[in-house]
Amino acid sequence: MSKRPVSLKTLAQVLNVSISTVSRALRNHPDISPELTQRAQQLARELHYSPNPLAIGLLKNATRIIGVIVPALVTHFFASIISGIESVAIERGYYIVIRCSYESFEKEQECLANLLQLRVEGIIMCLSQETSTYAHFDPLLAADIPLVFFDRVCRPAEVPTVVVDNQAAACGITRHFAAQGRRRIAHIAGPPALNISQERVLGYREGLAAAGLLFDAQLLELSDLSADSATAATQRLLALPQPPDAIFGVNDTTAFAAMKEIKRQGRRIPADVALVGFTDEYHATVVEPMLTSVMHPTFEMGRTAALLFLEQATGPVPPRQVVLATQLVVRESSL
Amino acid sequence: MSKRPVSLKTLAQVLNVSISTVSRALRNHPDISPELTQRAQQLARELHYSPNPLAIGLLKNATRIIGVIVPALVTHFFASIISGIESVAIERGYYIVIRCSYESFEKEQECLANLLQLRVEGIIMCLSQETSTYAHFDPLLAADIPLVFFDRVCRPAEVPTVVVDNQAAACGITRHFAAQGRRRIAHIAGPPALNISQERVLGYREGLAAAGLLFDAQLLELSDLSADSATAATQRLLALPQPPDAIFGVNDTTAFAAMKEIKRQGRRIPADVALVGFTDEYHATVVEPMLTSVMHPTFEMGRTAALLFLEQATGPVPPRQVVLATQLVVRESSL
DNA sequence: TTTTTCTTCGCAAACCTTTGCGCAAAGGTT
DNA sequence: AACCTTTGCGCAAAGGTTTGCGAAGAAAAA
Numbered sequence: 001m002s003k004r005p006v007s008l009k010t011l012a013q014v015l016n017v018s019i020s021t022v023s024r025a026l027r028n029h030p031d032i033s034p035e036l037t038q039r040a041q042q043l044a045r046e047l048h049y050s051p052n053p054l055a056i057g058l059l060k061n062a063t064r065i066i067g068v069i070v071p072a073l074v075t076h077f078f079a080s081i082i083s084g085i086e087s088v089a090i091e092r093g094y095y096i097v098i099r100c101s102y103e104s105f106e107k108e109q110e111c112l113a114n115l116l117q118l119r120v121e122g123i124i125m126c127l128s129q130e131t132s133t134y135a136h137f138d139p140l141l142a143a144d145i146p147l148v149f150f151d152r153v154c155r156p157a158e159v160p161t162v163v164v165d166n167q168a169a170a171c172g173i174t175r176h177f178a179a180q181g182r183r184r185i186a187h188i189a190g191p192p193a194l195n196i197s198q199e200r201v202l203g204y205r206e207g208l209a210a211a212g213l214l215f216d217a218q219l220l221e222l223s224d225l226s227a228d229s230a231t232a233a234t235q236r237l238l239a240l241p242q243p244p245d246a247i248f249g250v251n252d253t254t255a256f257a258a259m260k261e262i263k264r265q266g267r268r269i270p271a272d273v274a275l276v277g278f279t280d281e282y283h284a285t286v287v288e289p290m291l292t293s294v295m296h297p298t299f300e301m302g303r304t305a306a307l308l309f310l311e312q313a314t315g316p317v318p319p320r321q322v323v324l325a326t327q328l329v330v331r332e333s334s335l
Numbered sequence: 336m337s338k339r340p341v342s343l344k345t346l347a348q349v350l351n352v353s354i355s356t357v358s359r360a361l362r363n364h365p366d367i368s369p370e371l372t373q374r375a376q377q378l379a380r381e382l383h384y385s386p387n388p389l390a391i392g393l394l395k396n397a398t399r400i401i402g403v404i405v406p407a408l409v410t411h412f413f414a415s416i417i418s419g420i421e422s423v424a425i426e427r428g429y430y431i432v433i434r435c436s437y438e439s440f441e442k443e444q445e446c447l448a449n450l451l452q453l454r455v456e457g458i459i460m461c462l463s464q465e466t467s468t469y470a471h472f473d474p475l476l477a478a479d480i481p482l483v484f485f486d487r488v489c490r491p492a493e494v495p496t497v498v499v500d501n502q503a504a505a506c507g508i509t510r511h512f513a514a515q516g517r518r519r520i521a522h523i524a525g526p527p528a529l530n531i532s533q534e535r536v537l538g539y540r541e542g543l544a545a546a547g548l549l550f551d552a553q554l555l556e557l558s559d560l561s562a563d564s565a566t567a568a569t570q571r572l573l574a575l576p577q578p579p580d581a582i583f584g585v586n587d588t589t590a591f592a593a594m595k596e597i598k599r600q601g602r603r604i605p606a607d608v609a610l611v612g613f614t615d616e617y618h619a620t621v622v623e624p625m626l627t628s629v630m631h632p633t634f635e636m637g638r639t640a641a642l643l644f645l646e647q648a649t650g651p652v653p654p655r656q657v658v659l660a661t662q663l664v665v666r667e668s669s670l
Numbered sequence: 671t672t673t674t675t676c677t678t679c680g681c682a683a684a685c686c687t688t689t690g691c692g693c694a695a696a697g698g699t700t
Numbered sequence: 701a702a703c704c705t706t707t708g709c710g711c712a713a714a715g716g717t718t719t720g721c722g723a724a725g726a727a728a729a730a
Contacts, residue, residue, distance in 0.1 A: 003478065003479065004396055004685085005454075005478070007685085007686060007687085008686070008687065009685095009686075017709075017710085018709070018710050018711080019686085019687080019710090020687090020688080020689075020709085020710065020711080020712090021708085021709055021710070023687065023688060023689085024688090024689090024709090027688090030707095031707080031708060031709070032708070032709075033707080033708060033709090036708085036709090048474075050451075050452045051686085051687070052393070052454065052685085052686050052687070053452065053453055053454060054389045054392045054393045054398065054454065054685085054686075054687095055393055055685075055686035055687040055688090055715090056686080056687060056688080057389045057715095058387070058389045058390055058393060058685095058686080058687080058714090058715045058716065058717095059686085059687055059688060059714075059715055060687095060688090060715090061339055061715075063389065065432075073414045073415075073417060073418045073421070074411060074414045074415045074418055074617075075414070076409060078414075079408050079409045079410070079413075079414045080408075080409045082408060082433070083408045083409055083435065086408070086433065086434070086435060090434075090449075095432045095453055096432065096433065097400075097430045097431065097432055098417070098421065098431065098433055099421070099425075100418065100421060114425075116385075117385045117388065118388055118430060119340075119387065119388060119389065139383075143338065143340070144338065256618070256621045259621065260620075260621065263623075281618075282409075285595075286591045286594070286595065286618065286622050287618070287621050287622055287623065288622065288623035339715085339716095342715085342716055342717085343716065343717065344715095344716075352679075352680085353679070353680050353681080354680090354716085354717080355679080355680065355681080355682095355717090355718080355719075356678085356679055356680070358716095358717065358718065358719090359679090359718090359719090362718090365677095366677080366678060366679070367678070367679075368677080368678060368679090371678085371679090386716080386717070387715090387716050387717070389715085389716075389717095390685090390715075390716035390717045390718090391716080391717060391718085392685090393684095393685045393686060393687095393715095393716080393717080394684075394685050394716085394717055394718060395685085395717090395718085396685075671730100672729100672730080673728100673729080673730070674727100674728080674729065674730085675726100675727080675728070675729080676725100676726080676727070676728085677724105677725085677726075677727090678723100678724090678725085678726100679722105679723085679724085679725105680721105680722085680723080680724100681720105681721085681722080681723095682719100682720095682721090682722105683718100683719090683720090683721105684717100684718090684719095685716105685717090685718100686715105687714100687715095688713100688714090688715100689712100689713090689714095690711105690712095690713090691710105691711085691712090692709105692710085692711080692712105693708105693709090693710085693711100694707105694708095694709090694710105695706105695707085695708090695709105696705100696706085696707075696708100697704100697705085697706075697707090698703100698704080698705075698706090699702105699703080699704075699705090700701100700702090700703080700704100
């Protein structure tokens with residue numbers, strides 16, 4: 001298509017020496033005379049020579065590309081994590097190729113296969129919401145291709161992961177509610193297959209116990225992390241004979257949807273129902289009332305995931321499980 | 336690092352034929368006997384052979400990678416556009432590599448050079464806020480590397496672009512305000528170098544004229560698209576002897592910041608000051624009052640940009656300028 | 671039988687880079 | 701004068717794929 005860029009061959013012809021000599025000259029090989037080295041580097045600059053990564057990749061069997069698979073792109077959470085991954089990738093001379101699974105197990109498999117075809121050097125990903133079997137990662141592990149999970153993880157014994165302290169955070173939220181005098185604390189949970197859902201439910205129950213409250217199955221609702229399902233869950237909760245006086249959403253999308261529904265029904269936040277989200281999207285501060293939420297170190301999470309990849313890429317080391325601390329940011333919605 | 340995957344060579348050795356024969360067999364070349372073709376394809380499946388894109392890329396001088404440069408990743412707007420680009424890229428067998436300029440002209444140049452080193456087949460990008468000279472695109476044009484701009488554009492005579500009807504939309508907002516009886520309509524504009532800022536200011540003035548209102552320079556404030564600068568601009572506007580009764584923000588970030596400041600000063604929206612944003616981020620519906628805004632077809636914008644790239648990639652055609660329609664979504668903040 | 675025509679495959683070059691090895695000329699040592 | 705070392709460079713292979721051309725063998729035509 002576009003004309004071929006200048007190669008070592010071009011330089012060699014101009015300098016009237018062999019290709020291998022030019023190659024050495026550019027890399028300051030001691031075998032090459034200072035004058036020729038000088039001339040070659042000078043010419044390379046003038047002609048804007050840059051080594052062809054495909055040729056090097058072919059030779060070294062390394063593309064310097066990291067594949068990244070996210071369930072969704074259009075969220076503060078994932079965009080910020082990608083941003084973190086990108087930042088360390090750049091520092092270390094890697095490129096990242098993004099693929100989106102759209103929360104679909106099937107698409108997740110497609111993305112995986114697709115990125116492997118590209119010969120990525122590793123994959124950093126977050127499981128889709130539908131993913132509940134994990135055999136599709138076998139080929140990666142068998143081929144020694146570094147794999148890193150973040151947030152939603154599996155097979156932690158084999159694959160390095162970076163997650164947040166979900167259970168502790170969820171416990172903290174529940175205890176925060178209890179400390180405000182709330183007694184009927186509800187939780188809108190996520191898909192049961194996901195570790196994040198499980199851990200947050202665990203933390204929720206731990207918090208209840210710590211506050212001396214009994215677990216009430218009616219107050220534990222399920223959602224698929226979407227606004228619609230969260231709205232439905234909220235409606236069911238509010239329709240209870242004894243509706244909750246506090247709701248803890250599994251993420252901020254859930255909490256925003258709950259907030260809308262609560263307000264739509266003319267109930268006051270936090271007077272009638274206190275509300276807390278999870279993830280701390282940027283807009284938590286712009287809604288009214290401002291949403292109490294669990295701040296995730298998203299950028300840091302991305303950076304850590306990338307560093308875990310680098311760790312695996314340099315030498316095969318045992319998989320590390322990094323747990324990042326979150327912080328409960330208390331705002332108007334839960335006071 | 337990781338072991339080399341199976342290549343044509345591997346297959347050739349097993350089948351006891353030459354590499355070129357296997358290559359032809361897999362591509363159903365008529366020169367190869369049906370039985371051998373059959374056997375080769377069978378074996379390729381069993382061994383999970385997939386052609387090495389580096390080798391093909393080297394041969395064809397094509398990486399099937401599109402470089403994408405955005406000023407920021409962590410926004411609904413850009414994430415959604417990237418999503419659109421990705422969707423058509425996948426359909427056409429391309430990969431996308433994302434780079435972020437962080438609104439910096441210097442970083443924009445770095446990203447550009449970096450992606451060119453990777454030998455991307457084209458670049459789809461949005462100008463950084465600081466970018467006001469455009470010579471750094473010369474090498475691309477000279478090398479016939481397809482380039483596409485979206486939203487913030489330049490050199491439209493040479494480079495295909497996809498934008499929204501900024502002036503018409505801005506005019507529409509202003510007239511909407513006027514129709515509600517507003518008389519002192521302010522605009523918080525963006526960096527003057529950007530086409531989007533210029534066009535929206537033009538539309539603003541066009542709308543004023545159409546409504547029979549005089550332009551008042553005091554009511555035209557500048558921002559750098561950040562929340563902080565928008566807050567400052569809002570403070571200046573509200574401190575005016577005759578403060579505005581309507582504010583039109585150059586984007587939703589600006590509008591959100593303005594909303595916070597207006598509320599902080601104890602003024603009512605829309606009673607005292609009506610407010611309209613631009614871009615319709617998802618959270619426009621969750622703030623209180625819900626924000627009137629201009630809905631952008633962001634996903635469509637990404638898709639269009641990718642299609643424009645494909646257009647350039649197949650054959651050099653004159654650059655097209657695509658203008659997408661927006662829609663003013665009227666909500667509580669301006670009624 | 672000899673020549674022509676298919677059929678079916680292999681050789682080699684090209685894309686670009688790196689690197690082990692070899693080789694020539696120049697200088698130095700005995 | 702004969703030998704050894706250094707200096708400075710080229711050859712060739714390797715990595716995986718595609719493709720024009722040549723070639724061997726078989727079948728068909730003369």
